[in-house]
Amino acid sequence: MLHKEVRYVSKKILIIDDEADIHELLKTHLKKIGGTEIISAYSGEEGIKKYKELMERGEKPSLVIMDLNLSGKDSMDVIDLHKEGLDKKLDGVRTTDKILKMDPEAIIWGYTAWFGTDWAEKLREKGVKKIFGRVTPFKEFARMVEKFLKGS
Template identity: 30%
Template sequence: MNGKRILVIDDEDDIREVAQLSLEMVGGWQVLTASSGPEGIEVASEQKPDAILLDVMMPELDGPSTFKKLQDNPETAKIPVILLTAKVLSADRQRFAELGVTAIVAKPFDPMNLATQVAELLGWNF
């Protein structure tokens, strides 16, 4: 399982830190982080992670807009994206699913189960 690289894009420092620790310690993955949509797009283009965890609610460029820009770039279009969101109403989930994201993880997430949840959603052996 080692060798996988995941990019976490979230404007909240504590969410990024908890996700990074969880994915590194439990999943054994290398974690890249970005604190905004534009920064995340740049990191994704340069580093080509195996997957991206993307916050929905961010200032400047929100998650859906960031996802669209990732999809429009041939270098990042094939990277699976999992949205992190506190919006878990069925209408919100349907709207996010229609974007073409791989999956949705509800916030707050359980740090001890995040790596397992991500692996299952991406079809990775864990």
């Protein structure tokens, strides 16, 4: 009797968010989804680098979860510059643009406190598939991610 080799392939989720607490909360809920590997990036630049590395290894993420404000700051003055691309750090819009130029088939969802703003609309215009506000409970968001992953 011949035995087929069964290779387990996990689905990768790349979280790009500048807040460590958000990573931990998302990981707490997302790790309950079987067969997933969660990768963290704390800036747009790091997210692009990790996406590229995974893609080059043939392990591109099944889903990218993207925040808008990747400035690392809460000051509105800094955030205003960040939104307009006038600071040195990439925001979620520019990060999304760069990932989709590298891989037009990338699936990116926004998960941000800036839901419902013009800034969030720019994210949608760049090609994000869905945008969720941070008012969406983490547990509910994780259920939507699980449903998506099971369908992909």
